[in-house]
Amino acid sequence: MTERPSGDELRTLMNAGSAALTFNAPMSQHRASDLIHTLASWNASDIVDFGCGRGSFATTIAAAIDSAHVVGIDNVAEFIHEADADSAATFDVADASTWSGPCDIAISIGSSHAFGGPVSMLDRFADLGARNAIVGDGFWMAEPDEWCVEIFGDMPAGLEAVQVGAQEQGWEVLDLDKSSIEEWDTFESGWRKGIRDIGTDSAGMLADEREAEYARYRGVLGFSWLCARRADEMTI
Numbered sequence: 097m098t099e100r101p102s103g104d105e106l107r108t109l110m111n112a113g114s115a116a117l118t119f120n121a122p123m124s125q126h127r128a129s130d131l132i133h134t135l136a137s138w139n140a141s142d143i144v145d146f147g148c149g150r151g152s153f154a155t156t157i158a159a160a161i162d163s164a165h166v167v168g169i170d171n172v173a174e175f176i177h178e179a180d181a182d183s184a185a186t187f188d189v190a191d192a193s194t195w196s197g198p199c200d201i202a203i204s205i206g207s208s209h210a211f212g213g214p215v216s217m218l219d220r221f222a223d224l225g226a227r228n229a230i231v232g233d234g235f236w237m238a239e240p241d242e243w244c245v246e247i248f249g250d251m252p253a254g255l256e257a258v259q260v261g262a263q264e265q266g267w268e269v270l271d272l273d274k275s276s277i278e279e280w281d282t283f284e285s286g287w288r289k290g291i292r293d294i295g296t297d298s299a300g301m302l303a304d305e306r307e308a309e310y311a312r313y314r315g316v317l318g319f320s321w322l323c324a325r326r327a328d329e330m331t332i
């Protein structure tokens with residue numbers, strides 16, 4: 097009988113899942129283009145992508161906005177080493193929660209846990225002097241059952257809670273959206289395919305397990321997209 101993978105084997109398989117994706121989040125190319133359009137309109141010189149993974153978004157931003165200095169940060173050295181060597185962005189292996197440096201715009205896509213959650217993350221962005229932020233993060237788009245809460249933890253219930261949470265930390269919400277179910281389905285199936293392509297029994301087992309789990313959180317776990325600016329920047 098195949099044993100459920102664990103330890104290094106599990107990490108290798110999970111990495112194969114994320115390596116098969118352009119973005120390790122439910123994020124379409126169309127959304128990435130829209131976000132870059134927004135970023136360009138903010139005329140920033142220093143853009144930092146916290147928890148950038150293999151750096152695809154940072155690389156895309158740097159290619160699209162010549163005037164910006166784009167930094168991607170991740171604490172997994174293997175991901176940073178896999179970032180595009182020809183990228184116009186620069187990459188750093190660092191802990192996002194303690195990194196400091198010039199930062200007009202802070203980006204976090206699926207990385208708020210690195211800061212201990214969205215509240216402390218938005219506070220940290222303010223401390224760094226960021227005047228704008230783009231945050232992609234989990235929220236409940238339908239009532240979660242006990243299993244979902246156990247697996248994913250506490251999260252804002254609904255987009256309105258995301259908005260109020262940002263406002264309470266002194267951010268003005270410029271735009272708020274959520275990933276579509278198509279973005280979710282594409283993300284999940286791409287991740288599973290990356291694992292299945294390994295071809296081992298344990299890879300198949302992990303992909304099957306994730307497929308069964310997705311059936312439980314599909315349409316319940318949401319992913320919000322927040323574009324915000326510091327409230328004290330409103331008159332600028």
Ligand SMILES: C[S@@+](CC[C@H](N)C(=O)[O-])C[C@H]1O[C@@H](n2cnc3c(N)ncnc32)[C@H](O)[C@@H]1O
Nearest residue numbers: 119120147148149170171191192205206207210
């Ligand atoms: C869900 S992935 C998202 C990756 C990327 N933002 C994307 O959209 O493709 C979360 C990333 O956060 C990184 N991460 C987690 N904790 C971190 C920390 N303390 N400092 C830096 N990066 C961290 C992980 O290594 C991972 O690459």
